[in-house]
Every structure is written in C-alpha cells, then in structure tokens.
Amino acid sequence: MDGAAVSNFALTAEDEAYRYIHRQIRLGAFGAGERLVPDVIAAGIGTSRMPVRGALRRLASEGLVDIRANRGAVVRGLNRQEMQEVFDMRSVLEGLAMRNAVQNMNAEHLRRLTSMLDQIELGTGDYLDWTTSHREFHEYLCGFCRQPRLLRQIADLHSVVEPYMRMWASQPGRVFRMREAHQELVAALHTKDPDVCETAMRQHVMNTVTALHPYLADKA
Numbered sequence: 116m117d118g119a120a121v122s123n124f125a126l127t128a129e130d131e132a133y134r135y136i137h138r139q140i141r142l143g144a145f146g147a148g149e150r151l152v153p154d155v156i157a158a159g160i161g162t163s164r165m166p167v168r169g170a171l172r173r174l175a176s177e178g179l180v181d182i183r184a185n186r187g188a189v190v191r192g193l194n195r196q197e198m199q200e201v202f203d204m205r206s207v208l209e210g211l212a213m214r215n216a217v218q219n220m221n222a223e224h225l226r227r228l229t230s231m232l233d234q235i236e237l238g239t240g241d242y243l244d245w246t247t248s249h250r251e252f253h254e255y256l257c258g259f260c261r262q263p264r265l266l267r268q269i270a271d272l273h274s275v276v277e278p279y280m281r282m283w284a285s286q287p288g289r290v291f292r293m294r295e296a297h298q299e300l301v302a303a304l305h306t307k308d309p310d311v312c313e314t315a316m317r318q319h320v321m322n323t324v325t326a327l328h329p330y331l332a333d334k335a
Contacts, residue, residue, distance in 0.1 A: 127166070137179070141274050141278065208265060213316040216312075
C-alpha cells in the first residue's frame with residue numbers, strides 16, 4: 116500500500132467531521148452560541164452521529180465548542196477578558212516564532228512576503244478573502260521558525276479569533292492598513308535582529324484586539 120493510500124485510510128469519519136465543523140466555525144457559518152446538532156451535521160456530510168459526537172468533543176477540548184448538559188454542543192463565544200488572553204498568548208508565541216524565523220529567511224522570502232501584500236491589497240486571484248489571506252501571510256512568515264509544536268499552538272489561537280476577524284473585516288467601508296501594518300514586520304525582518312523582530316510582531320498582534328471588542332459577547 117502506498118503512502119497516499121495509508122494517508123487516506125487514516126482519515127477517519129471523525130476526522131472528516133472534525134475538519135468540516137472546524138472550518139464552518141472558522142468561517143463564521145456556525146456562529147457563537149449556535150447549537151450544533153449531531154444528527155443534522157451527520158446528515159449534511161453523509162456520516163453517522165457517532166463520528167460527529169467525537170469531533171465535537173475534540174473541538175470542545177480546543178475551546179471552540181462548549182458541551183452543556185441542557186443544550187448539547189454549542190459554538191463557544193469569547194468575552195473581552197478571554198479575547199485579551201488569546202491575543203496576549205498570540206503576541207508572545209508569534210513574537211517567539213518571528214524571532215526564530217528571521218535566522219532562516221533570505222532575501223527571496225522577504226520578497227515573497229512583499230508580493231503577498233501586493234496581491235492582498237489588490238484583492239486578486241487567491242487573495243479575494245482578506246481574512247484567509249491575512250492568516251496565510253502570518254503562517255508563511257512564522258513557518259520559518261521550523262518549530263511544529265509552536266506553530267500548532269499559534270494555529271489554534273488563530274482559529275479561535277478568526278470568526279471575529281471575519282465580522283470585523285466584513286463591515287461596509289472598512290479600510291485596511293494591511294500594507295502599512297505588515298510592511299513594518301517585513302522592515303523588522305530586514306534588520307535580521309531577533310529582538311527587533313520579536314518586538315515588532317508582539318506590537319503588531321496587540322494592535323488588533325480592541326478593534327474586535329464590538330463583536331464580543333460582553334460588547335457593552
């Protein structure tokens with residue numbers, strides 16, 4: 116049996132259900148407070164109820180779903196304190212990733228980051244979805260740290276805040292500072308100074324948190 120076959124075999128019904136629900140939460144299709152009914156989800160993706168239940172337990176362990184005695188599984192929303200905590204963690208972890216990434220990056224990698232900013236600003240091709248494009252920029256940059264555990268932690272935190280980023284980004288008349296804000300990260304990378312890079316990323320991450328407050332459970 117070849118590697119592809121092994122990989123496909125290893126992708127269980129629970130894995131498929133997990134991927135589907137995870138994506139729907141990230142995209143905001145399943146909103147905060149929404150009840151997730153295993154029978155309905157199972158029918159929608161062509162599987163049985165048990166894999167969906169297993170997927171919901173996994174999502175609960177990651178903080179994306181709450182399992183309540185009286186309502187079953189519901190999409191978890193964040194309040195201001197929780198959002199602050201997530202961004203505090205992101206700033207530290209992404210700062211560390213950028214600190215360790217800079218030593219593995221060359222001029223071509225920095226040109227690639229600038230090109231990504233160009234395409235995001237134009238909103239063309241694969242860069243029509245601002246939120247996804249923004250995340251991909253961060254993932255490409257941080258990926259050069261070559262620390263899989265660190266990157267998994269960062270990815271989990273991005274998934275928690277992505278629905279709120281999408282709500283913020285979808286507001287009519289929204290003007291993004293994508294180039295200005297992210298060019299500062301590229302400029303920091305050009306210095307090749309780990310301290311400068313870490314500080315730049317930490318500040319960059321924290322600049323966003325207050326903009327998401329209106330979309331939180333305790334927005335008042």
